[in-house]
Amino acid sequence: MMMAMNRRHVIGTMLGAAATSGVLRSQSAAPSSVPINLGVATYSLREFQRDLAIRMIHDMGIAYADVKEFHLPQNDSPAQLTAGCRAFQKAGIDIIAGGNISLNEPDEAGLRPHFEYARICKFPVMVCAPKHENLAVVEKLAKEFDVKIAIHNHGPEDKQFPTPRSVLDAVKNMDPRMGLCIDIGHTARTGDDIVEAVRMAGPRLYEMHFKDLREKSAKESQCIVGQGILPIPAIFRELRKIGYSGFCSLEYEIEEDNPIPGMQQSFAYMRGVIAGQQS
Numbered sequence: 001m002m003m004a005m006n007r008r009h010v011i012g013t014m015l016g017a018a019a020t021s022g023v024l025r026s027q028s029a030a031p032s033s034v035p036i037n038l039g040v041a042t043y044s045l046r047e048f049q050r051d052l053a054i055r056m057i058h059d060m061g062i063a064y065a066d067v068k069e070f071h072l073p074q075n076d077s078p079a080q081l082t083a084g085c086r087a088f089q090k091a092g093i094d095i096i097a098g099g100n101i102s103l104n105e106p107d108e109a110g111l112r113p114h115f116e117y118a119r120i121c122k123f124p125v126m127v128c129a130p131k132h133e134n135l136a137v138v139e140k141l142a143k144e145f146d147v148k149i150a151i152h153n154h155g156p157e158d159k160q161f162p163t164p165r166s167v168l169d170a171v172k173n174m175d176p177r178m179g180l181c182i183d184i185g186h187t188a189r190t191g192d193d194i195v196e197a198v199r200m201a202g203p204r205l206y207e208m209h210f211k212d213l214r215e216k217s218a219k220e221s222q223c224i225v226g227q228g229i230l231p232i233p234a235i236f237r238e239l240r241k242i243g244y245s246g247f248c249s250l251e252y253e254i255e256e257d258n259p260i261p262g263m264q265q266s267f268a269y270m271r272g273v274i275a276g277q278q279s
Contacts, residue, residue, distance in 0.1 A: 066125075068098075152209070164182050168204060188216050212224065236273055250267065
């Protein structure tokens with residue numbers, strides 16, 4: 001308990017200092033005409049319980065969250081899930097997606113609870129990792145529950161959907177609700193062109209997970225966005241070209257015990273790029 005209190009104190013002090021120093025700018029400080037919406041994939045805050053994670057997102061000036069199960073446990077009761085969603089809303093944070101959700105079950109009976117979970121939480125998008133074998137069942141349930149499916153590519157280690165193209169090839173003849181979440185770090189590690197992947201995805205693109213890498217093929221080289229080699233400005237330009245109306249969620253997978261400074265710097269860089277392209 002004392003360690004948790006100390007962690008809350010340290011994080012709170014850090015956030016307050018950052019806000020005072022002007023490192024952070026409110027989401028509303030970006031030009032209102034910029035159609036790029038920044039969010040947080042709450043996997044970034046997996047070491048922090050929900051209330052603290054919500055406060056951290058709020059204090060970073062972000063109004064959108066792609067919520068991982070750490071912060072809305074799927075085995076919670078409907079009442080608990082509803083209360084958890086309200087906690088985000090009370091802080092002025094819209095839940096724009098839920099995930100990543102593993103969809104490993106082969107049949108409808110096994111998959112249905114995941115969709116019931118999404119319905120209770122009112123996820124407009126399920127960021128998920130299904131299998132080729134159960135994709136037709138996922139499509140059936142997506143239509144029944146009227147939820148967009150954003151299949152997340154997970155890079156060279158992923159035997160199902162390593163690249164955006166592998167997702168698009170699988171869903172191209174399916175219901176329009178079946179789409180893609182491009183993880184730009186994992187995409188780069190496969191050797192694919194991220195900008196071209198965005199172009200190919202077009203209207204099937206429902207979510208973006210942002211990060212950066214110092215070395216294109218090295219997962220462990222993840223770094224603050226803007227300090228690596230990924231083509232962030234070109235990605236934003238292409239998103240505008242295709243009329244992307246979804247969200248760009250920072251998924252900061254490093255420094256899990258103290259992610260806020262790196263997330264702050266990442267958002268500052270992303271906001272700067274957005275503002276520069278708009279001016």
